Amino acid sequence: MHKKWLAAAAAVATVGMLAACSTPAAETGSDEPVxxxxxxxxxxxxxxxxxxxxxxxxxxxxxxxxxxxxxxxxxxxxxxxxxxxxxxxxxxxxxxxxxxxxxxxxxxxxxxxxxxxxxxxxxxxxxxxxxxxxxxxxxxxxxxxxxxTNAVWFNKALFDAAGVDYPAADWTWEDFRETAKKLTNPEAGVWGVAAPIDYQGGYYNTIFQAGGQVISDDGKTAAIDSPEAIEGIKFWTDLQADGSSPTLQQLSDTEAETMFEQGKVAMYWSGAYWALQLYNNTELRPNVDVAPLPTGKKQATVSSxxxxxxxxxxxxxxxxxxxxxxxxxxxxxxxxxxxxxxxxxxxxxxxxxxxAMPEFKNLQVFIDAQAYSVPLPVNGNAAAWQGVQGDYLTDAWNGTTSAADAAKAYADAINKVLAEG
Amino acid sequence: MTSNVSSPVGRPRRRTGLGARTDWWALAMIAPALIGLAALYLWPFISTFIKSFMNVPVFGPGKFNGVDNYAKLLGDPGFWQALGNTALYTVLVLLGIPLAIVFAALIQQVSRGKAIYRVLFFLPVVTLPVAVGMVWRFILNGDFGLLNYVLSLVGIPGEYWVADARFTIYAFAVVGIWMGLGVNLIILGAGLQSIPTELYEASSLDGANRVQQFFSITLPLLSPSIFFVTILTTISAFQMFDLVFVMLGSVNNTALGDSKTIVYLFYDAAFVQFKQGFAATIAIVLLIIIMAVTALQFRLQKKWVVYD
CATH class of the missing domain: 3.40.190.10 (Periplasmic binding protein-like II)
Structure with a gap:
């Protein structure tokens, strides 16, 4: 009797464990709380x-x-x-x-x-x-x-203070550089733009605008060291070189987006996903506007x-x-x-x-940007090769090595990750 | 039944069955702890050790690749830099121990409210390291930080303490010392209290002053506690990761490349690069380093630690 009970209990327990392991297909459609x-x-x-x-x-x-x-x-x-x-x-x-x-x-x-x-x-x-x-x-x-998609968030108050015209929809790289330079005022602690090492909001866009690519068409090798892509990287290292942006050190201590919210940088390249954060900053809200990315050889933005x-x-x-x-x-x-x-x-x-954000009148630029958007390069284990960007690009941003050399070294690293599959 | 199992053929029988039976009882009694230990410590260790000889993707089975991981790690200048950073950090944090001795001795002198002081020193220990790191990150901010503001008041130009690789390790060490002070203080405080007061009375009768007492009585008798604290501090300093992760803020920090510790390399390999086998190798190498350093400390203790 006693043993039978035990056997029965064991059987029940086994069934219960099996049931817990299998997917409860039988529950589908039932009203079991899940x-x-x-x-x-x-x-x-x-x-x-x-x-x-x-x-x-x-x-x-x-x-x-x-x-x-x-x-x-x-x-x-x-x-x-x-x-x-x-x-x-x-x-x-x-x-x-x-x-x-x-x-x-x-x-x-x-x-x-x-x-x-x-x-x-x-x-x-x-x-x-x-x-x-x-x-x-x-x-x-x-x-x-x-x-x-990406666009340029800008602070109208800082433009007004510097007496600089707001960006035109068809502005070029040249226009952008000029604008950034004019907005920079070291005494007031204001920079024209934030130029961090940012792939999605930053240098990928300019690489495509310069007619380059990050990864080759077949997805197997890096293309970030092509002359066009290097132009796209130089766009940012130039902004660092001429002092239009806080240094990488400053941007390490205080992130670009925070700098923009604090009115320290006048322009910030980024996506539509910052809209609500900027909108919720009621003090900043009336001063925020957004313009399309400037045009290099062509118009482009990465999209994800x-x-x-x-x-x-x-x-x-x-x-x-x-x-x-x-x-x-x-x-x-x-x-x-x-x-x-x-x-x-x-x-x-x-x-x-x-x-939802009526005071932001030009959000349409994010939607219009779809027309010239390119997919974010995500070949292979993208998180792995994107994660090491800082190891290779920092020196270029700091001006201690050329954009070309940095791009070449980074391309080798990307190729290694892509080869691993 | 049990006695049969423990008395295999060919071995001399024990005089009574009792001994064998007790063995089994003892084993059974400690089984829960033993199994727990095996499952939580031994198995992960073995599994890590095996993985260190493999190429393991994030998900799914790995492939053995011999000592490739070890060769790659030891041939990577980044590893030696991280080892240097970690060693520097450890040495700096060990400087916190004399500090802790001084504070422990001072608290010992306080006649009232000892507990309050201990609690105050202990607060950083029970605070979330991430929160501590964040607060220090603000304090050490190059443009808007409190430290640089204070420095500017006395005319010293500030630096980018957590964005310039020349300073980051020192910044970690300051926070590390501050965070570790509480625990060290408790252990050393207990050590101080166990020193018999008669020794001080006797020595003052012999004409010893405070300083002589400190070096001839306090320090030698406290040396077992100091040794213990040194071992603990060294091990935890070699394992430092959180301060790099939190105080350098993001992977975009320009100083990060030159400020990595060994455990940060491990994190980087496991969770950013998705190389679990390589990460396991780093963990094993770190284990060997810590074991070597600890063994060395145990050898050296004979020269300076006084046990009655």
């Missing part, structure tokens, strides 16, 4: 993400979405450890430059079928962003959440966006897929747009985003 987590990095977007989670819960009363916020510096290391250890969030934000190791390592939920079955039309999203995340394996791992992706180890793949489609869908896009947090990827929501 909780999924949504990992994001902290910033101005959090309230909008919480609102999206709430809206999703209202539509799906049996699913609870927990928004998990991580500070940006720890986001990727935590995610990596979580994915390797089986504790990553069910759904989370992904960047194009980070996706490769996750996709190659089979850590992402394949939502190809879920998206097809739900009738989601990929044409509603910018093709450029979808392409950025395409791993060439025929699988869809996520849907675009937002997209960004965040995608919502799922974790392959989720216990609730169906609910997670459902949430991913919702979080990148029209209703979530509307919530994002209305909050002003970021320019949603979903088609036709740009106007709502612009209307």
């Amino acid at each position: 909780t999924i987590t949504y990992g994001i990095w902290a910033g101005t977007q959090t309230p909008a993400m919480q609102a999206i989670a709430d809206a999703f819960e209202k539509e799906n009363p049996n699913i609870t979405v927990e928004v998990q916020e991580l500070p940006w510096p720890q986001y990727w290391s935590t995610l990596q450890t979580g994915a390797a250890g089986g504790t990553a969030p069910d759904a989370f934000w992904m960047l194009a430059q980070q996706i490769q190791p996750y996709a190659a390592g089979n850590q992402l939920l394949d939502i190809t079928d879920a998206v097809k079955n739900a009738g989601v039309d990929l044409a509603d999203y910018p093709q450029a962003v979808i392409d950025l995340y395409d791993q060439g394996d025929g699988k869809l791992y996520g849907l675009p959440k937002d997209f960004d 966006g965040i995608e919502n992706v799922g974790y392959v180890g989720t216990k609730h793949p169906d609910e997670t897929a459902k949430f991913l489609m919702f979080a990148s869908g029209p209703e979530a896009a509307k919530i994002q747009a209305e909050s002003g947090a970021v320019l949603p990827a979903y088609k036709g929501t740009a106007q709502t985003w612009m209307d």
Whole structure:
């Protein structure tokens, strides 16, 4: 009798453990309460993400979405450890430059079928962003959440104080350099522009504007040491050389965006994702305006966006897929747009985003920039080769080596990473 | 049953079965701790050791590549620079120990409110290192920092303490000393209290002054505590990572390239470069270095540490 009880208990326990290990496919469609987590990095977007989670819960009363916020510096290391250890969030934000190791390592939920079955039309999203995340394996791992292009944020008060005309829409590199020089006033502690080593908001744009490329067309080698690309890098090192920007040391102590908010630099190259932060600075708000990037040999800006992706180890793949489609869908896009947090990827929501910040009259430049945008170069393990930019480019920015030599050394380093696959 | 297992054929039987049985009992009793230890310390160590000979992608299985990782690490000038930075930092932080002895002796003299002083010194220890690093980052900011403002009042031009590689290690050390002072103070304070007061009374009868007492009584009798604190400080200094990470702010910091410590290299390899095998190699090499330094300290202690 006694032994039988034990055997029965063991059997129950075994079944229970097996059930816990397998994916609960049987639960699909049932009203079992389910909780999924949504990992994001902290910033101005959090309230909008919480609102999206709430809206999703209202539509799906049996699913609870927990928004998990991580500070940006720890986001990727935590995610990596979580994915390797089986504790990553069910759904989370992904960047194009980070996706490769996750996709190659089979850590992402394949939502190809879920998206097809739900009738989601990929044409509603910018093709450029979808392409950025395409791993060439025929699988869809996520849907675009937002997209960004770059422009020049500028401080009208500093332009007025220096008696400099606001940028014209068709300004050139020459115009930009002149403007930056004229705005610089060492006595007042004001610089024309911030010129940090920034790939997405900075030197990638000028590399393309100069007719160069960061990575060659076949994606296998670096092209950052071509004469055109070097021109694009020189654009920034020249700004450092003629004192139009705070030094790299100053920009290390106080980040470029903060300098701009403090009225220390008059122009700041960056994306639409700063709009809300600048808008929320009520003191600065009336002085902020935005102009298209200046034109080099041609007009260009790099373009990217965040995608919502799922974790392959989720216990609730169906609910997670459902949430991913919702979080990148029209209703979530509307919530994002209305909050002003970021320019949603979903088609036709740009106007709502612009209307959220009525005092910023020229936000249209970010949307118009799509016409001349190029996808952010994210070949191979992009986070790895982008992560070492400082090791190779710092000397050029500080003026102790030439842009050409720095680009050459950096190209070798990139090639090494690309060769590793 | 147990006695059968522990008495294999060919071995002389124990006089009674009791001894064998006690062995098994003892093992069973410490099993939870032993298993925990094995799972949490031994296995990760073994796994790291194995990985250090492999090329391991972030996800999925790795491939053995012999001693490639070690050759690459030892041939990398960046590693030697990081080792130099780490060693310099360690030496600087060890200078905090004399400071801690002085403070411990001073607190000992205080007749009332000893606890308050101890709490004040201990506060940085229980504060989040990230928060501490952030605050110091603001204080040391080249353009708007408090330190440079104070320096400017007395006419000294400030520097970019956390953005100029000539100063960063010293900046880390100042914060490191400040953060470690509390723990050292508690240990040394306890050491001071255990010195019998009769020794001081007797020596003052013999005409010894305060300074003589300090060098002839306090220091020798405190030396076991000092040794202990030195070992702890050295090990934790070799493992320093958080201050680099927080005080240099971002990967765009121009001083970062020349300010990396060994553990920062590890972080860089594991989480930025996605090279887990190489990261494991760094961890193993660091372990060897720390073990060597600690062994050396144990040898040298015979020359200066006094045990009754």
